[in-house]
Amino acid sequence: MLQRAAVLQRAADCLVTGVAASLAPNATFNQPGVRMRLPILMLALIAGVSLPAIAAINPAEFQRRAPDQVRLRETARIVQDTRVGAAVLRRVTVVGEIVDEKHPAASRVGQSIVIDYRFDVTERQRAAKAYADAHGNRPGPQFMHEPDPPTLDAEGAFWANLAPADGDAGAAMRHAGAVESPGDTSYGGAVYVPVSGQYSFTPPND
Secondary structure: HHHHHHHHHHHHHHHHHHHHHHHOOOOOOOOHHHHHHHHHHHHHHHHHHHHHHHOOOHHHHEEEOEEEEEOOOOOOOEEEEEEEEOOOEEEEEEEEEEEEEEEEOOOOOOOOOEEEEEEHHHHHHHHHHHHHHEEEHEEEOOOEOOOOOOOOOOEEEEEEEEEEEEOHHHHHHHOEEEOOOOOOOOOOOEEEEEOOHHOOOOOOOO
């Protein structure tokens, strides 16, 4: 915010100076330098105001990388927090039936899958603060972190961007706060982890 404010202040100062110069007793808009000064300064001011738009984030950019994009009707959920020293580890386990999917190689509608992932709540908060301290509001790479449990829609369902927990994508596409899967559970179906960070449970918009 301080950087943006400084840009706006400099542009405003220049604009005021330009207006003052253009209104000087001996100045006319046809004089060299004065004729072009105001349009250029106005563009500079507009550029400063437009900074947040440049940094806008499109969740689809992260979601489309997920090997599996499915809509699940939740049938069971367990969220468990465990304190380990100063850290809080959160384990999220959700069982759901596939009711819709995007770009499937073969339809799996009607099948049940398990989402099982863990993250360090304390580390996620620390990483977010460190990123904010380092980058502020400057345009740049999006800070990505492990998601909170999904929020259900009116039909008791949610979209999920996933990858198999035992695959390469499931290991490589985790984000700030991620904790390795415990590997101590046995389910009757496939086990998945979220791989689109905080957008893992956001409905697709593309």
